[in-house]
Amino acid sequence: MKILFVDDDARVLEMLRRNLSHRFDVEIQSDPVEALALVRQGNFAVVVADLRMPGMDGFAFLAKVEEASPLTVKIMLTGHADMESAIAGVNEGHLFRFLTKPCSQDTLVKSLDAALEQYRLVTAEKELLRGTLQGCIKVLTEILGQVNPEAFGRSERIKRHVKNMVARLKVKDPWKFELAAMLSQIGCIFIPEDIVSKNRCAGGLTPEESQIYNMHPTVGAQLLSSIPRLEDVREMIVHQEDSLADHPDQPRGARILKICLAFDNLEGCLGNKLDAIGKMKQAEGVYDIHMLDIFERYVLADTGVRPRDIRLVELKEGMILGEDLMSEAGAMLLAKGLEVNSYSLMRLHNVAKAQKVVQPFRVLVPLEE
Template identity: 45%
Template sequence: MNIKILIVDDDTNLLDSMRRGLCRRYNIVVAGGPDEALKTVKEQGPFAVVISDLRMPGMDGVRFLEKVRDMEPTTVRMMLTGHGDLDAAMAAVNEGSVFRFMTKPCPAEILIRALDAGIAQYKLVTAEKELLRGTLRGCIKVLVDILNLVSPEAFSRGERVKRLLMALSKRLGLTNTLKLELAGMLSQIGMVAVPQDIIFKRFRGEQLTPEEAQIYRMHATVATTLLSQIPRMNDVGEIIGNQLDCFTNPEIARLPEGAVYLNLCLEYDDLDLLGVDKEAAIESMRGKWAANFPLVFKGFEEMVFSDDGFVPRLVPFKEVRVGMILRQDIFDDSNLLIMAKGQEITEIALLRISKMRESFKLPDKMNVLVPLQAI
């Protein structure tokens, strides 16, 4: 772990003194004011500890440390000032979430103890964050793997919708798209509770009975319930829970933006599954989408007709590579679906169909989308 400490003060003599006194023990970076420090945090961060003076021109230390907290929430923040009044200390602790408040001149042993405690706190927080991130990844992987085993069609739909969402996000210039990516990937996870015959009928555009339609629609609720058990997945669950035709929702204006994007991509995928070409699909969607979400639909239309970086090819099986995308369903001799249209060829998927070819008669050639960079 790269442990760095940033010290911020408009007194250059003090900065030089602190750097000389601490550089043998810590990796010290200094900044002569809040503006310079914020640029340093952006360009050289993250820092384990940031120590700031309280009284600085342009921006006081409390406001500066608030900005540091917004930029790097795990950074431990400390205040070192010659103005040791109670009000300043309270503001620093309450508004800037300051870990330590020290006054000048600060004895070296006190400063070192504070820095060691701050570094220990930083390591603890980052370790917990990494543990949570690993747990989250593991939970998501298990859910997706289960869906792939139970319903390849639903898994494939989730993969297609995820790609549409990511392409739309890029076209709209969205940032922090992780929630959207997860929403697309997990949008069909509730299908584990839907019988396969109903999924087959729905994805092939066949008319569902009222009872079947009710069972199918419950998959969004099932998904939300499953995801509610995973920490920090509430926002993703809310997006997925509102995926079923947002135009029937009287609260459409209050829907999360992610739910609108997901609805749009799912509706397009429905038409694509039925073999509707791009032009006809976009025209059939234009009326309601352009009227209610004109900017979003404009971006989606541009995305659909832009070069997506793939070309269709009929490829001999021995030339199939990781990164290609299936344009056909693959069945075994008993007509059991092995891989569904739209699924990306991963190392595991390639190994699976290679093994299946030893026991079942699979096509000699596969209809795939090949990345342009692979041609």
């Protein structure tokens, strides 16, 4: 784990590197602007900064470090033993330690060891949380896949669109947006599959069916209410069908979901990407225009896949279904847009033992295959 020292005094930096490099992975930088660039590029566990630096003081610098790398542990090292600055730094700057010069090597080493241990604890907790959440989400989506393949297939298609959008928008915590996409249809677990299918085209539902279907974002958010730390994800899901004009404070993630969901419906109904995008651009006040422009550029670009008509024995993980996979009796087995994984492949082979699959069927194969 790397430690970055930032000080405008080159002699101090060289002394620190000479005395500590045998024990720690140390990097030094005298310019706070260049140091910030390093923080954004690298993975520093600890950043130690001087308080008095020309152009940008230590507090301003470490505040920017907090924005760029929230998990990095921050220490202030200064020759100005100002108690008010120390209190402000700890309370406002999220500092782990405030050390004064001259600082003995023993004190500095102990502080760095403690900072590295703090970094290990914070990152371990985050990974544990992420792993726990992903496990919960996997169970929920697999249940949805069993109960309502149409809704599950839709969430799989949406997930790919959202993943591409957050990469282009460079959002913070992209995993939250991807989870929201995966769980966007979880409320459909209580909705008949034929209603979900009919919703692909505007006007396909009766007023009663529309009322039932429109409840799914609220139901989905309620289902997630017992899972801790998913507040942001729940907000995205509950507002995913909102019109921007009616709800100008619509969360950013919900705006992305709104665009991706509408495109999926329109493409399925109209059968053409250009027509789907054109229809969306005609709807004033419904979508975030900036996001819709980014989505249009992304979705009309080369998709990186090639279509193939295959038989069941040729189906592999990583392939994407280019059409609904049906049994000869007319039952949907897997929905269009599903990216085949080991679970869906095993499930399909088990089902095929009892029901004949309509073959051949269309899949999309990544170009690197």
